[in-house]
Amino acid sequence: MWVKGEIFRDFADAESAARGSLDREAGRSLFDRLDWFRRTWTHCTPGDRPLIVRARAEGSDAWLFLAETGNAARGLASWYTLAFRLIVTGAPPEATARALIVAIARRLRSRLASIMLDHVPEAEAELLRSGFARAGWVARVTPQTANWSIDVTGKTFAEFWAERPGQLRSTAKRKAAKTPMELSILDRFDADAWDDYASIYADSWKPEEGSLDFVRAMAQDEGAAGALRLGIARIEGRAVAAQLWTVEHGVAIIHKLAHREDVAELSPGTILSQAMFEHVIDRDRVDLIDFGTGDDRYKADWMDTRVMRMRVELYNPRKPSGLIGAAKSGLRALVGRGRSG
Template sequence: MWVKGEYFDQFDAAALAARGLLDRDAQPEMFDRLAWFRATWAHIAPGISPLIVRAVSEKAQAWLFFARQADGSLTALSSWYTLAFCPVYSGAPDDVVKLRLLTAIAKRMRHPAMKIGCIALRPVPVEDGTAALIAKAFVRAGWGATRSPATVNWIADLTDKDFETYWAERPGQVRSTVGRKGPKTQMEITIFDRFDEPAWADYEAVYATSWKPEEGSPAFVRAMAESEGSAGTLRLGIGKIAGEAVAAQLWTVENGKAIIHKLAYAEAATELSPGTLLSHAMFKRAIEQDQVTMIDYGTGDDGYKAGWMDRARPLEQISLFNLRRASGLIGYARERLSGLVRRAPVD
């Protein structure tokens, strides 16, 4: 199988080469789409310039999206809104083909003209084999690689479950809170599947009065809500008590999967449990009407997520070192000596 590697430093050039293979219709995961990487760069720009590398064969393609740093290293083109960073594929390659494509990318990036010493990628999924495959490909191409824990991703598997079954599996404290507070609070809940300006103002007002830290990039979140609203995948839940917004959640629902991106409630209304009541409504909507088979609660080992989810999946950071360059050799030696990481498996 022949494989060709090439790179781009502009999104328009990558889009022209991809010919739609990185668009919504071709990529089921929102974090794998060119539009997601464009928006991330436009609003957050995690480096001084983007670097997009592609490997092409007669059967498939693989893409990796990076951000160049001022010191010459690369990081994943991602942000705190990115729940999983993975190679992006087209053509449905199996693991053997994926390994060949990623190895070709790794070899291309090791070329002296690229001047790359170190690469850091996170958050990379472990359970589906992505982390192991990336490390193996780069090691085969002559890089040093280490893997270390980054965070976790909470999910609920809803295959063959209706809402009643799901709800019966929740901890008694969660179910009791909804049973006690729901009738007493009488919170009015509306779930929008299109972007709505007044509803967005309510979302921002709730967030501003919540326990949440200052939003990293409000413009990015709004752009995502507008885009997903246009696509019909937005689920923006607003809970009001006596006409005042006290809880808000931003979800997307697509291809049988719901993702919880943002949630907040007004601290002044804590005793009424508005966040729990809104979550109950959002989960019910996703399971009964949208008929999702999985709900993703994002990253972070927050204790409250365990009451709503089934299990946590590990996410890693992969550190890659070009052993042809001094910065790569020094970085790899430091990582190996730190005792905080493990050497990536080759086989």
């Protein structure tokens, strides 16, 4: 099988080579699009230089987006990246997909001593591990964080809501009756609503926003495409809770949610969540709702499926620092086998 490998240092060059295959119009999900990686590099730079690798074989491409510092690299991602993976275009058979991964791994052997990838879906993590191992790398996959989701294909919101825990349903009903709230859900970017979101987040229990500029740029782009769902809850005109979702290709993703601490006892987040779920189930008719990463206990009330996102550690035993990294990670027993690959 003929496989070609290339490295790009510039997003414009990668975009030219991709020929639209990494764009929204090609059906790419949010975290697999070139504009997502470009925005991440602009606002949440995880390294000194972008390192974009492509392998080609039999009409399919495989792309791995990295950030390089010295002879180490990380996935080109941030805490806004809820799923990081090798991106494969076309629909290659498994043997071809593995050959593409091996080609990328071999292409990187002379350049890098280690690669760290976070938040990789479990199936993709195993493909990366086995492909890099075949190319002589020492590889380890470990659980990193949980991902909660629920399949709502064919369900109405009433059916979904009836399946939720009784305590959640009674709390939502009681709090809504006690304190009337004005709820709005926007599918286009609105500057005033965005100011409300930023103010609520700053006044919430959430940690400091990594890059508000990143989130704003995402909201603007997704709003322009009609994929944004920005929910705001107000009490007597004051914005008290906000949620940022996206909806595309039958999947709703919950990216951000927050409420003001001084109204926590009124459960504005729960009331707003109920409205958001109703909107995406009954109006958008999504098939899947994804609650992103994190194992917060409350997510089990809204979701029913828990899977893991994995950390993939890759060490090149041909480089001294790769050997040291593998040893520090407890992979000593695998080093000899990796060096012989």
